[in-house]
Amino acid sequence: MHPDLEKLILLQAHDVEAKRLRDEMVALPKHVASLETKVKAVEGQRAVIIGLIAKEEALRRRQESDVKDHQAKSARVRKQMDMATTTVQVTAFEHEIAFAQAEINKLEDAEIESMERSEGLEAQKNLADEALADATATLERERVRATETIAQDKTLLAEIEDKRKAERAEIGESALSTYDRIAKSKGTAVAEALNQKCMACQMMLRPQRWNDLRDRNNEETMMACESCGRLLYYDPSRDSPQRKTVPVESIAASIIRSL
Ligand SMILES: [Zn+2]
Structure with missing residues (x-):
């Protein structure tokens, strides 16, 4: 990043x-x-x-x-x-x-x-x-x-x-002015990309951009959403293959809990 x-x-x-x-x-x-x-x-x-x-x-x-x-x-x-x-x-x-x-x-x-x-x-x-x-x-x-x-x-x-x-x-001057410009027009300037989607505008990222964004060695460029223009970031701990499955409570357990 x-x-x-x-x-x-x-x-x-x-x-x-x-x-x-x-x-x-x-x-x-x-x-x-x-x-x-x-x-x-x-x-x-x-x-x-x-x-x-x-x-x-x-x-x-x-x-x-x-x-x-x-x-x-x-x-x-x-x-x-x-x-x-x-x-x-x-x-x-x-x-x-x-x-x-x-x-x-x-x-x-x-x-x-x-x-x-x-x-x-x-x-x-x-x-x-x-x-x-x-x-x-x-x-x-x-x-x-x-x-x-x-x-x-x-x-x-x-x-x-x-x-x-x-x-x-x-923060660097150029990054800050980009941030201010997008924030002024969109309300927010930075958006998370999750499951290959921009979470602000919900548009899909092209596979190549998604791969670039997830590349841990890519510290050079800031990537913007092609649809809404917000700066994208990727949080590996929230990506789906690594997401922990939520344990589903059995009906019996939930009944016991509510007593
Ligand atoms: Zn977007």
Whole structure:
């Protein structure tokens, strides 16, 4: 293997980890912001339900006051009826009383309907209370986790940046500029070749190139994948003829293990 290639493999591992840390530091505040939005949405839904409950209560207060008005009117008319002198007057008063009673019945029915709506709304409010408590707890937990993780990421990133600087200083200028150029366009610049395939783009290597790559004495050239252009390396310990076979656990053994 070309001496710079080994260093590039290590550099890439640190570049990938640095990118992961940077991505995480960007993603976590967005994640927290999306949870804040969710809490606000649940709060909004709960406020709408509370508003509807208040509306039903106001409606019932009006209905009760209207019932009292009709009852008072009815009582007044009854007194007038006691002093009535003609059947025409009595009939007119009776109509008034019947009308008032019909209104009272209508209002009382409407009041029962309102109470039923309120019951439904109270159930919805309980669900909204639970949803809000859940969303708030999740937000608080994730906010703490994000703060802690970002602080850890910053420390790790600083360490990795120091390592990267030291590693880059050890690599030849031409190898480094090739690495940077490919990494910039492809995301990663070095890829393992395994079973005659580039593991980054999955394309097969021609037999001659595969043989050249596996040639232990070849320390001169760095070989690039003909398909994706990444620098290829070969790890003999991972090649299939030498790969250890994974022992397959018998069904009986796995049952015993799970007891
Ligand atoms: Zn490739």
